[in-house]
Amino acid sequence: MSTHAKRERLLLADALESAGPAAPxxxxxxxxxxxxxxxxxxxxxxxxxxxxxxxxLAARLGRVQAEFAAKPYxxxxxxxxxxxxxxxxxxxxxVEEAANTVEFFVHGEDVRRAQPDWTPREIxxxxxxxxxxxxxxxxxMLGRKSPVGLVVRRPDGRTAVAHRGTPVVTVxxxxxxxxxxxxxxxxxxxxxxxxDKEAVVKASEAELGVSM
Numbered sequence: 001m002s003t004h005a006k007r008e009r010l011l012l013a014d015a016l017e018s019a020g021p022a023a024p025x026x027x028x029x030x031x032x033x034x035x036x037x038x039x040x041x042x043x044x045x046x047x048x049x050x051x052x053x054x055x056x057l058a059a060r061l062g063r064v065q066a067e068f069a070a071k072p073y074x075x076x077x078x079x080x081x082x083x084x085x086x087x088x089x090x091x092x093x094x095v096e097e098a099a100n101t102v103e104f105f106v107h108g109e110d111v112r113r114a115q116p117d118w119t120p121r122e123i124x125x126x127x128x129x130x131x132x133x134x135x136x137x138x139x140x141m142l143g144r145k146s147p148v149g150l151v152v153r154r155p156d157g158r159t160a161v162a163h164r165g166t167p168v169v170t171v172x173x174x175x176x177x178x179x180x181x182x183x184x185x186x187x188x189x190x191x192x193x194x195x196d197k198e199a200v201v202k203a204s205e206a207e208l209g210v211s212m
Contacts, residue, residue, distance in 0.1 A: 008104035169195035
């Protein structure tokens with residue numbers, strides 16, 4: 001049975017393949033080749049991937065990622081498409097679904113929305129609800145560095161608090177767009193911001209999200 005993570009994995013691999021190895025992404029300073037190397041290291045080199053969270057391991061992560069970035073782009077895409085090795089924690093369905101659904105969705109949009117002719121992706125209601133469910137659980141972590149109060153709101157009125165404080169900015173949009181906003185992709189997220197003008201600017205420029 002296919003999962004959200006498996007589908008997003010294949011869509012991300014397709015987007016990387018279509019863009020080619022030298023295309024820009026929304027990840028600062030990274031080409032699609034760099035992003036592909038990051039994704040492979042994250043799943044296949046747990047000994048180095050810890051550098052995403054722990055600064056003492058960052059140098060090792062940089063070295064390992066540089067090694068993978070030297071591999072042919074087609075090989076990296078194949079590794080992404082086929083998934084993690086059998087003994088990897090990511091090979092467990094529950095772990096992959098929890099760890100990769102949003103990761104792959106956001107990075108897929110990092111590729112798509114960095115291109116000049118991008119258009120919004122249509123997201124089916126089931127996946128939209130899955131993204132919203134994850135956003136409800138992680139909103140406060142993602143918005144913890146916001147300098148203003150931050151509330152995300154679906155068009156149907158459902159809301160989640162990303163950061164308590166005043167003044168408050170309300171960000172309204174579909175779950176996929178709200179996900180991108182809270183993961184620091186504010187400039188490409190198709191959302192509406194409501195609140196004090198200065199607070200809206202601060203929310204638009206805030207350091208949101210986590211390392212992925």
